[in-house]
Amino acid sequence: MIEAGNYPTSPNAQPPADDKVVACIGLGLMGGAMAANLLKAGYAVQGFDLDPAAMTRLKQLGGAMAPHPAAAASGASIALIMVSHSKQVEQVLFGPQGVASALPAGGVVWVASTIPAANMQDFAQRLAAHGLLAVDGPVSGGMTGAEAGTLTVIAGGSDAALAAAHGAMQACSQTVHHVGGVGAASTIKVINNLLAASHVALTAEALALGMRAGVDPKQLVQVIMQSSGTSRMFEKRAARMVAEDHTPHASIGTFLKDLDIALDTAESLHCPTPIAIAARQVFKMGADAVMARASDTLLLKIYEQLEGVDTASNPGEAPCRHSNKN
Known part of the structure; x- marks a missing residue:
C-alpha cells in the first residue's frame, strides 16, 4: 500500500536562484511540447535532450540549449523530467553531470515520467x-x-513541493490533482494507463471483428462513438486506425512499458489482472511485428496475423475461421 509520505529537504536548504527558470530534461513529443508551454507562460527554459533536433526546436522557440542535465539545472528553481523510463530518470538525476548535483538547494524536481511508485x-x-x-x-x-x-x-x-511547482504545472495543464504523498500519483497513473492500453487493444480488436464481419468501418466508428461501448481511447484511436493514420501520438513500446509497470505492481499486491495480461500480449505482438516506436494505431494490423482475422480482406468475404467456444 502507498503511504502518503512527505520528503523533507535538508536543514541547510536555501531558496532557489530564480523562480522563473525551469530546466527541462527530455524534449521529445511530450517534453518538448511542455517546454514550449512553459516558454509561453513566461518561464525561461534551459533544456537538454540527446536528440540534437529536439534541442534545435527548443532554441527556435526561445529556450536555451544545455550540454548536459547539470548545466540545464544550474540556476533553475524547477527541473522538469520527462524521459522514457525509470533508469533514464535515475541517470539524469543522479548520474554524472546529473540534475541533483547542480539544482540549487530548495529547488524542486518534478518527475512527469511514468515510473513505478x-x-x-x-x-x-x-x-x-x-x-x-x-x-x-x-x-x-x-x-x-x-x-x-x-x-x-x-x-x-509535500505541500512545499507542490506549491513550488504549481505555477509550472499550471502552465502545462488544464487540471492538477493533488493526490497525496510521493508514490500515490505514480500508482494512480499506472492504473490509468492499464485502462488506456486495454481500451486501445480492445479498439483494434473490435474494429477487426467488425471489418471481418463486413460492417462498414467508418459507420462502425460513428455508431460506437455514440453508444455505450465507446471510451476516450476509442474516440481518439478508432478513426485513425480505420484511416491508417499512423502519425505517432503514442507508441506501442510506451504502452508496453506502462503495462509492464502495472502488471508488476499488481503482482506485488497479489491482485489478478487477466484482462491487462491479454492486452499486454497484443502490444507485445505489435512490438515484435512492427517496431516498439511505431504508433499504437498499428495494432489493428496485428489482427491480420491472427488466425481467422484478415482486416485487409474484402468486407464480408468470409466468416471468421475459428470460434472462441470449444
Whole structure:
C-alpha cells in the first residue's frame, strides 16, 4: 500500500536562484511540447535532450540549449523530467553531470515520467539528501494535450513541493490533482494507463471483428462513438486506425512499458489482472511485428496475423475461421 509520505529537504536548504527558470530534461513529443508551454507562460527554459533536433526546436522557440542535465539545472528553481523510463530518470538525476548535483538547494524536481511508485519514492529520498524537493507528477492527455497545454497532472508530494511547482504545472495543464504523498500519483497513473492500453487493444480488436464481419468501418466508428461501448481511447484511436493514420501520438513500446509497470505492481499486491495480461500480449505482438516506436494505431494490423482475422480482406468475404467456444 502507498503511504502518503512527505520528503523533507535538508536543514541547510536555501531558496532557489530564480523562480522563473525551469530546466527541462527530455524534449521529445511530450517534453518538448511542455517546454514550449512553459516558454509561453513566461518561464525561461534551459533544456537538454540527446536528440540534437529536439534541442534545435527548443532554441527556435526561445529556450536555451544545455550540454548536459547539470548545466540545464544550474540556476533553475524547477527541473522538469520527462524521459522514457525509470533508469533514464535515475541517470539524469543522479548520474554524472546529473540534475541533483547542480539544482540549487530548495529547488524542486518534478518527475512527469511514468515510473513505478517505489522508484519514485526512492528518488525523492535521495533528492532530499541533496536539499531538494520532489513532485511525483505524471501527466495524462498525450501529445495533443501536451501541445494544447491541457494535460492532467496527477501530483503527489509535500505541500512545499507542490506549491513550488504549481505555477509550472499550471502552465502545462488544464487540471492538477493533488493526490497525496510521493508514490500515490505514480500508482494512480499506472492504473490509468492499464485502462488506456486495454481500451486501445480492445479498439483494434473490435474494429477487426467488425471489418471481418463486413460492417462498414467508418459507420462502425460513428455508431460506437455514440453508444455505450465507446471510451476516450476509442474516440481518439478508432478513426485513425480505420484511416491508417499512423502519425505517432503514442507508441506501442510506451504502452508496453506502462503495462509492464502495472502488471508488476499488481503482482506485488497479489491482485489478478487477466484482462491487462491479454492486452499486454497484443502490444507485445505489435512490438515484435512492427517496431516498439511505431504508433499504437498499428495494432489493428496485428489482427491480420491472427488466425481467422484478415482486416485487409474484402468486407464480408468470409466468416471468421475459428470460434472462441470449444
